[in-house]
């Protein structure tokens with residue numbers, strides 16, 4: 001197969017857009033909600049899933065297997081690990097921020113990322129809200145810039161703002177000086193907001209590959225940096241483990257503009 005990353009990213013955009021349309025429509029029908037099993041065996045109120053989460057993943061998988069029959073796919077909602085025969089793995093989070101979604105709280109997203117040998121090289125995140133103050137899809141591919149609904153994104157940057165927004169509430173009881181803390185409830189939306197310049201930095205505790213694959217592609221394509229906490233402390237993220245099971249990948253992550261990431265990592269050293 002000849003690889004055309006910008007065509008692949010355009011496909012990711014289409015899939016994220018489909019997710020967004022289904023989410024918006026689903027919300028109007030009050031979708032059925034259930035709860036996944038928690039650690040103790042009973043339901044976990046922290047892990048809701050709606051019928052839309054499942055339906056969207058089914059649709060995205062169908063579209064992917066039609067377009068790229070030899071690629072592997074990993075998603076949050078459908079059980080089963082990919083065969084891992086391909087160097088290409090799509091990681092899909094059909095609804096990221098389900099707790100926000102089922103409450104109609106407008107910070108949720110749908111994320112699609114493509115890993116090539118474990119490296120997030122293209123991705124798209126549909127966001128229920130955005131720098132353009134409307135819902136839409138951010139997409140990007142390695143070597144290209146960021147787009148919002150197909151238009152190149154001009155990052156939001158007002159030099160008069162001295163106290164910027166960071167997503168690290170879980171990690172630090174107080175905001176480090178110069179940042180105001182926000183936890184949006186959607187890791188993918190925080191990645192997209194960092195890529196678009198709405199947020200400076202974010203920290204995630206132990207995200208799943210589908211939470212961040214699309215978002216990492218956006219952050220990488222826009223010159224942001226990504227660090228993970230490994231055995232030797234904070235280190236540059238290079239790839240999701242290509243040998244092991246990417247579904248088992250779990251690391252604390254700090255990502256964003258370089259200076260902010262350095263500062264946050266040093267506070268946490």
Ligand code: IPD
Pocket residue numbers: 076093095096097098099184185186187188211
């Ligand atoms: C959740 C979001 C959230 C993070 C949770 C995830 P989900 O994903 O990414 O930001 O804090 O840990 O589970 O379950 O709504 O797709």
Ligand code: CA
Pocket residue numbers: 047048049076098
């Ligand atoms: Ca979930």
Ligand code: CA
Pocket residue numbers: 093095096097210211
């Ligand atoms: Ca998620």
Ligand code: CA
Pocket residue numbers: 053076093094095096097098
């Ligand atoms: Ca999800």
